[in-house]
Amino acid sequence: MTSSSPLIDIRNLTRTYHIGRTALHALKNVSLTIDHGEYVAVVGTSGSGKSTLLNVLGLLDRPTDGTYRIHKQSAGELTDRQRTTLRNREIGFVFQEFNLLARATARRQAELPLFYAGLSRKESRRRALDALAQVGLADRAAHRPEELSGGQRQRVAIARALVNSPSLLLADEPTGAIDTKTGEEVMALFEQRHLEGLTLVIVTHDREIAARARRIITLRDGTVISDEPRLASAVLP
């Protein structure tokens, strides 16, 4: 997929946290671009700033300094409302701990972004069931998280992330809490959508998972120490 301007364009981005009197530089002067349809893995040890980067990319966090453009819009100039709307329409999140609602059925979980997008109940229901079917959980729509296995829970979370057809999927250690085999199934789901044009940014410390991506960005102490395309080694199941 080609586009005249990148989906994500970060310039000299810095994010500093203040804990008491000490300043913690989570990201220092990071610059990078991600094009539409890329498949990027962000790796690094814990504390390297990869989660912070993901939060900034996902419009959950604001940089202390530098610029961030997404969809040609300067994130710093967006209001909270606009950022929230952009998150709802264009970005899907998948977390390590799934972050499902404790008491809601799988269908309800998948409907969540649509609820805030203002869709009718009927349309939400249809799309949620559709999204669940795509992750192979059509028969689990009425199940609550406690009735689902870890892998199934993560697939519900993926259905939720993809239900509103975002252009960007951000995943934070998506395989961290599930076994290897289930992890591969989850990755296969992502990659299938990637082939359909979805931009993937996956944060992981698992080298095997990272190796599946077409580009690996390595962070250490808040800076990018390597950014290598892996066009040749793109592996698909």
Add this chain to the structure above:
Amino acid sequence: MKLLKYFPLAAENIAARKLRSILTMLGIIIGVASVLTTLGIGRGASADIMQQIASEGITILNVESGGYSDQTWTSGQPLTMADVTALSDRSLHPDIDQAVPLYRQYIHLGTGNSSMFMEVVGTTPAYAAIHNLELAQGRFLTEQEIAQRTKSVVIGADVAQRQFAGADAVGKSLRIANQPFTVVGVLRKRGWDRFGNMDIRAVIPLAVAQDRLRSTSPAHRHRGEYTVSEIQVNAVSIERLDAAARQVEQTLRLRRALAADEPNDFSIESQAWLLETANSVAATLTAFLAGIGAISLLVGGIGIMNIMLVSVTERTREIGLRKAVGAHNRDILLQFLVEALMLTLVGGLIGIAISYGLATIVERFSSPDFPLAVLIEPGSLAAAVSVSAACGLLFGLYPAIRATRLDPIDALRHE
């Protein structure tokens, strides 16, 4: 309506935590139920009192000679039959139904062997009408008996019981002031009202009383007119009672040639104050109960705020997730506000249902001697519902605002 979509969400959240939700609502439930029930009992009692007051000649004005003005007693000329005639002129007194003369005296009454010292009233047949007197036996005095000064007497129920031991009294003879009277009627038992105990009373023709029951005062005649001890003026309605009183005052001042700066030398006693007192007692009672209700609702509301705050803390992660997937601050605010609103509204409705249940139980203890009516008015219901809703909004607001202030990243990281 966009707001409506938050209601199923709130219902799900409330249903998901049933025990906690019920405990949270308990404050509101108890508050609403107790206020409605006590208020209902108060209203029921005061409606009962009002009805009694209204049935006991509330429209009657007592007019007597002599009056208090600035705490000094002004004795006046006696009231006479000429005053009665004047007050009976409907064209000058449109709000007066009728003016009934009374000549009353405490006197001995009895058959040969037993005697009672009691009130004997000389009056006209109109007396029976304005007091709604009902006869247990016989009939009331007739115009003819009044005109012919017949020595007929109508006696109260207790008098008949004491003098004739329950036997038919009509046609029997009674001595009043040592003169023989014939009993023509016995009143139905009715007990006390503001004019005294009707059951211990004897009613005879006015002129006979004026003639035969004379004691020292008042004077038998004044300026050639027979005197009366009291005039009972019946107004056309409760609403026109004050107007009737003004018309009586105007006429009597004119007839007595009182100058503008002279106080009334007569008194017009109205029992409207009784109605007003009863009303103001009821209002005080209502305010008192409403105050207690407000306090219990406040306590209930604080309980709700407390639980909602706990709930917000507990659901920090949920809030973070909702924000991450596209919930605006307004969405979060409304979610928690609607939840609080729903808790209080449902609590209020349960409270209303319980108050109806309690009303049924309370009314079961009702007896003729101790009437208990519970009157739950639509106004009280509306107030209960709106006050609980207001409670929900008021006490739900702070937790809801707290929820919106959560940063999605911190919220997602929250354990």
